[in-house]
Structures are given as C-alpha cells and as structure tokens.
Amino acid sequence: xxxxxxxxxxxxxxxxxxxxLAQRLQAKTGFILLNPILITILIIILFLMIFNINYEVxxxxxxxxxFLLKPAVVALGVPLYKQMKVIKKxxxxxxxxxxxxxxxxxxxxxxxxxxxxxSREIIFSLTPKSVTTPIAIEISRSIGGIAPLTASVxxxxxxxxxxxxxxxxxxxxxxxPMSQSLSxxxxxxxIGTSKSMEFSPAFGAMSSIGMIVNGxxxxxxxxxxxxxxxxxxxx
Amino acid sequence: MIRQAAIIFGCLGVGELIVHFTSLSLxxxxxxxxxxxxxxxxxxxxxxxxxEVAGFLVSTLPFYFVPAGVAVMLYFDLIAAxxxxxxxxxxxxxxxxxxxxxxxxxxxxxxxxxxRDNISTDDL
Numbered sequence: 001x002x003x004x005x006x007x008x009x010x011x012x013x014x015x016x017x018x019x020x021l022a023q024r025l026q027a028k029t030g031f032i033l034l035n036p037i038l039i040t041i042l043i044i045i046l047f048l049m050i051f052n053i054n055y056e057v058x059x060x061x062x063x064x065x066x067f068l069l070k071p072a073v074v075a076l077g078v079p080l081y082k083q084m085k086v087i088k089k090x091x092x093x094x095x096x097x098x099x100x101x102x103x104x105x106x107x108x109x110x111x112x113x114x115x116x117x118x119s120r121e122i123i124f125s126l127t128p129k130s131v132t133t134p135i136a137i138e139i140s141r142s143i144g145g146i147a148p149l150t151a152s153v154x155x156x157x158x159x160x161x162x163x164x165x166x167x168x169x170x171x172x173x174x175x176x177p178m179s180q181s182l183s184x185x186x187x188x189x190x191i192g193t194s195k196s197m198e199f200s201p202a203f204g205a206m207s208s209i210g211m212i213v214n215g216x217x218x219x220x221x222x223x224x225x226x227x228x229x230x231x232x233x234x235x
Numbered sequence: 236m237i238r239q240a241a242i243i244f245g246c247l248g249v250g251e252l253i254v255h256f257t258s259l260s261l262x263x264x265x266x267x268x269x270x271x272x273x274x275x276x277x278x279x280x281x282x283x284x285x286x287e288v289a290g291f292l293v294s295t296l297p298f299y300f301v302p303a304g305v306a307v308m309l310y311f312d313l314i315a316a317x318x319x320x321x322x323x324x325x326x327x328x329x330x331x332x333x334x335x336x337x338x339x340x341x342x343x344x345x346x347x348x349x350x351r352d353n354i355s356t357d358d359l
Contacts, residue, residue, distance in 0.1 A: 037298075037301065040304075041304035041305055065298065081275040098336060101333075108324075108331045116324065117320060118320035122320065122321065134299065149307060157329050168330055172334045174338060187336065
C-alpha cells in the first residue's frame with residue numbers, strides 16, 4: 001500500500017466518499033450512534049491500522065481538509081448574526097444561564113479529571129469538551145491540549161447528550177422547552193442541536209444559540225478559569 | 236464567490252494578525268467569526284455578500300474535522316492509561332452543564348414572567 005494509492009488526492013477523495021456513505025447510512029437508519037463523523041473516523045483509523053500505514057501518510061492529504069476548519073469556524077458568524085434577534089430579545093437570560101453552564105462545565109471536568117489522576121495534557125484536552133468540535137479543537141490547540149483527543153471526547157459527549165440529554169433535563173425538573181433546548185446546545189453542541197431540531201425548528205434555533213455562545217464563552221474564559229484553578233490546585 | 240471567500244478569509248486573516256500582535260489566547264478563527272458577525276451587524280458587509288460561501292462552509296463543517304479526529308490513533312496509549320478519568324469527568328460534567336444551564340434559564344424566565352405579570356395587574 002504505497003505510492004499512488006496514498007497520494008493526497010486519493011486520501012481526500014476517499015475521505016469524502018466514506019463521509020458521504022456514512023451520512024447516507026445515518027439518514028437511512030436514523031440511528032444516532034451511527035454519527036457520520038464518528039463512523040468516518042473509525043473506518044479511516046481501522047483502514048490505516050490494518051494496512052499498517054502511518055498517520056503522517058494520511059495527514060499529507062488530511063491537512064488540506066483540516067485547512068478549511070478555520071474559515072468554516074469564521075463562517076459560523078453568519079448563523080450567529082441571523083440569530084441575533086432572538087439573542088437580543090432575551091440576552092440577559094441567555095448570557096447568565098450559559099455563563100453558569102460554561103463555568104460549571106470547565107471547573108467540574110478539570111476537578112474530576114484532576115482528582116482521578118489525569119495528566120495536565122489530558123485535563124487541558126477535556127476543558128472544551130462541551131463546545132462544538134471545530135471550536136473545541138481550536139481552543140484545545142491554544143491552551144495546550146491534545147486536539148485529536150478533544151475532538152473524540154467532544155463527539156462522544158455530543159452523542160451522550162443527544163441520547164440522554166432531554167431525559168436528564170426532565171428528571172431534574174427542567175420543564176421549559178426553551179430552557180431544555182438552550183441546555184442541549186450548551187452541553188451537547190451540534191449533535192444535541194440536531195436532536196432539538198427533531199422536535200421543532202424553534203428548539204433547534206435555541207440549541208444552536210446555546211452551541212455558538214458556549215463556544216465563544218469557553219474560548220474567552222477557559223484560559224482564565226484554568227489560571228484561577230491553577231492557583232488553587234496544581235495544573 | 237471570490238468576494239465571499241475574500242471576506243471570510245479576510246476576517247480570518249485579521250484574526251491571525253490580532254493573535255500574533257497581542258497576547259490574546261483566543262483562537263484566530265473565533266476572532267474572525269466575531270469580526271464577521273460585527274461587520275454584518277453594523278452593515279459594512281451585507282448578508283448576500285457572504286451568505287453562499289458561508290452557508291456551504293457551515294453545512295459541511297463536520298467534514299473538516301475528520302483529519303483531527305483520525306489523529307486520535309496516535310494517542311491510544313495515552314487514552315487507555317487515563318480512560319476512566321476521561322470518561323467519568325466528561326460524563327459527570329456534561330450532566331452538570333445540562334442541569335445548571337437549564338435550571339438557571341428556567342429560573343430567570345419564570346422570575347421575569349412573574350414580574351411582568353405583577354406589573355400588568357398593577358396597571359389594571
């Protein structure tokens with residue numbers, strides 16, 4: 001398995017095709033565990049391991065896909081702008097509840113991981129775990145985490161949130177649908193948002209606000225929260 | 236289309252410059268995103284100048300992090316060694332984020348509802 005079979009274009013094409021098939025698989029089955037990103041990543045890893053190919057070989061083509069991550073995050077400014085009206089109407093409520101959720105998320109994941117003996121790199125990788133994957137990857141890179149670990153944890157957290165989120169919210173007395181949707185976006189980003197979208201577009205919109213706003217809050221606050229926690233415990 | 240790409244990459248470029256010349260520990264892409272939102276908001280950029288390319292990038296966004304996800308294969312040993320801290324911390328923290336966000340939002344919403352109701356009865 002060398003040469004032409006692993007040139008950049010073939011790698012990019014194969015990634016596209018696998019992703020497309022994975023998307024169709026989920027559309028056909030409607031099964032949340034068959035998340036197309038997760039399936040694509042697993043298939044590529046399996047393939048590379050079976051044929052004993054280094055990650056660096058894949059990355060020769062993969063870096064061209066990775067390159068578009070940053071401009072795509074910038075493009076999220078457009079949906080953010082479109083949601084501005086809703087956000088403005090209840091700005092204070094959204095800001096306060098998401099700030100509370102964001103800080104709770106960072107502090108709790110850091111403390112639990114630390115108590116259970118995780119290393120510094122692992123703790124930093126887990127810090128942006130509630131944030132949508134592209135933003136989480138960027139945050140992880142800038143605070144010194146392992147971005148690929150962050151990406152996998154974020155996807156798994158999203159699936160966990162989408163599967164159990166609404167049940168957990170109902171069991172803990174969060175009954176208002178708008179509060180539920182905002183929480184889903186705040187805790188389970190895009191995958192949680194797609195779950196809310198199944199109920200109604202209004203719920204989906206609220207979740208997507210939760211997702212983007214938490215991305216911004218975590219990006220801004222994570223370095224400072226980590227610094228503050230660092231005074232108290234050794235990070 | 237070129238104008239659309241120019242705006243998006245322009246915002247990203249400004250973000251990169253800001254990160255380079257200040258000690259801001261914010262990803263350049265987040266700065267670019269906020270800048271784009273701001274420019275749309277104040278009307279220096281019209282929505283139809285970026286809508287198509289931005290729409291394409293946003294709708295295909297998950298695809299762009301496949302390579303970053305595949306790189307997790309380099310860290311299997313590290314993950315295996317810290318498997319339980321990773322799983323427990325992430326799961327418990329996710330539940331806390333859900334509940335804290337939901338409770339806070341619901342509480343403020345109900346309170347502001349009540350105040351509004353009080354005002355309206357007073358007015359009558």
